[in-house]
Amino acid sequence: MSKNIKISLTPVDEALATLLGQATELNNHETLSLIDAQGRILAEDKKALIFQPPVDNSAMDGYAVNTQDVSSNQPFTLLPIQQRIAAGDAAQALVPGTAARIFTGAMVPAGADAVVMQEQCEEHEGGVGIPQGIKISQNIRFKGEDFKEGQTLISKGSLLRPMELGLLAAMGFSKVCVSRPLKVMVLSTGDELVEPGESLSTGQIYNSNRYTLAGLLKAMGCEYLDGGIIEDDFDITKQRLLSAAQQADVVITSGGVSVGEEDHVKNALEEIGQLTLWKLAIKPGKPLAYGEIHNADLKTPFFGLPGNPAAVLVTFAILVRPYLLKMLGATELAPSMVVGKAGFERTKPSIRREYLRARLEVDDANVSVITTYPSQSSGMLRSASWANGFAIVDANQTVAAGDLLSFIPFQALTGSH
Numbered sequence: 001m002s003k004n005i006k007i008s009l010t011p012v013d014e015a016l017a018t019l020l021g022q023a024t025e026l027n028n029h030e031t032l033s034l035i036d037a038q039g040r041i042l043a044e045d046k047k048a049l050i051f052q053p054p055v056d057n058s059a060m061d062g063y064a065v066n067t068q069d070v071s072s073n074q075p076f077t078l079l080p081i082q083q084r085i086a087a088g089d090a091a092q093a094l095v096p097g098t099a100a101r102i103f104t105g106a107m108v109p110a111g112a113d114a115v116v117m118q119e120q121c122e123e124h125e126g127g128v129g130i131p132q133g134i135k136i137s138q139n140i141r142f143k144g145e146d147f148k149e150g151q152t153l154i155s156k157g158s159l160l161r162p163m164e165l166g167l168l169a170a171m172g173f174s175k176v177c178v179s180r181p182l183k184v185m186v187l188s189t190g191d192e193l194v195e196p197g198e199s200l201s202t203g204q205i206y207n208s209n210r211y212t213l214a215g216l217l218k219a220m221g222c223e224y225l226d227g228g229i230i231e232d233d234f235d236i237t238k239q240r241l242l243s244a245a246q247q248a249d250v251v252i253t254s255g256g257v258s259v260g261e262e263d264h265v266k267n268a269l270e271e272i273g274q275l276t277l278w279k280l281a282i283k284p285g286k287p288l289a290y291g292e293i294h295n296a297d298l299k300t301p302f303f304g305l306p307g308n309p310a311a312v313l314v315t316f317a318i319l320v321r322p323y324l325l326k327m328l329g330a331t332e333l334a335p336s337m338v339v340g341k342a343g344f345e346r347t348k349p350s351i352r353r354e355y356l357r358a359r360l361e362v363d364d365a366n367v368s369v370i371t372t373y374p375s376q377s378s379g380m381l382r383s384a385s386w387a388n389g390f391a392i393v394d395a396n397q398t399v400a401a402g403d404l405l406s407f408i409p410f411q412a413l414t415g416s417h
Ligand code: AMP
Pocket: 188, 189, 190, 192, 193, 205, 206, 207, 208, 209, 210, 254, 255, 256, 257, 258, 260, 306, 307, 308, 309, 379
């Protein structure tokens, strides 16, 4: 008689909610110059110190005038040129009945209410011919039109991209307070593992997970700590995890977390800390374990990722990365998604949500089409390198060609967000 094995897999969304509920912001900050702050998470709300533009200024090279001085009965009104205002000059008030030569970014003089493009004007010896039909406010960028002093423009928890760095500079800041990088230690379990560069004996493979994880961590601005390889031994696993927990803010292992006799990570965690999550409805990545390592007063978050390379990539992207971002104080935690049309079929539904290594490409008809790597075996390394993202197929879902699917582009994981 076959045993009735109870399969209870935690759905991905439920697991993520548990994880984010437990992730606590470290509140470990440092102040950096703007140049060094790219990719960091802002630790404070930023209010503008000034108005932008600070004064009304010209959006064009041309002439500043008062529209009341321009006749509507004749094609051009000749106005004498009373002053020349370049960007950076302090303008004097416009004398009524005159025009001021003005350049892009230069202060609009008091008394002027429009700027006329030089291409539309006629230059004469005695002044400038201003065409009729000038509209009040045309070609003027008004004080505070972009932002006003005291306005909060960038909130705590924002990722600092080049766009925010420019805005911060325009707001008047040379420095910003940001989260310090998280220290994350990566340990690889497995007696079969050998570091690349060494020679392989029969039965051995190169440790690839370490390099994938180091890259993923560095891409999100974490400090990667190398915890080496742990032998498949229960006591050694416990010792190594305890010591890792003293050195890092978060500890990540790969491998040894399933149900085989050589899988010691989950049992070790239960003895030296607490296991909160194990076995998720995610494919690949089912055996993922999450909990805490307890060492004296320290409670260090711990992720035991599966050993298969594709499972490492998926579980990191979907579960670990949002957790780490929350610890950094970030407000946007999920990787950004787009939608594409399935260029493939999937007739057999899975009870787990699948993250397929896939390519999203725009076809000749301008449609984003998703194709999948032929083998989705979680041991395959080439599939992820071929792919440019994950196509998501929900638990119990089948896919027909043309169905719309969510897709997570790898850029979200390989650049700074
Ligand atoms: P495990 O969960 O330890 O049984 O590992 C599952 C599969 O992943 C096995 O085929 C392992 O050899 C492989 N694996 C485990 N760790 C690594 C690693 N660091 N690099 C590459 N493959 C690994």
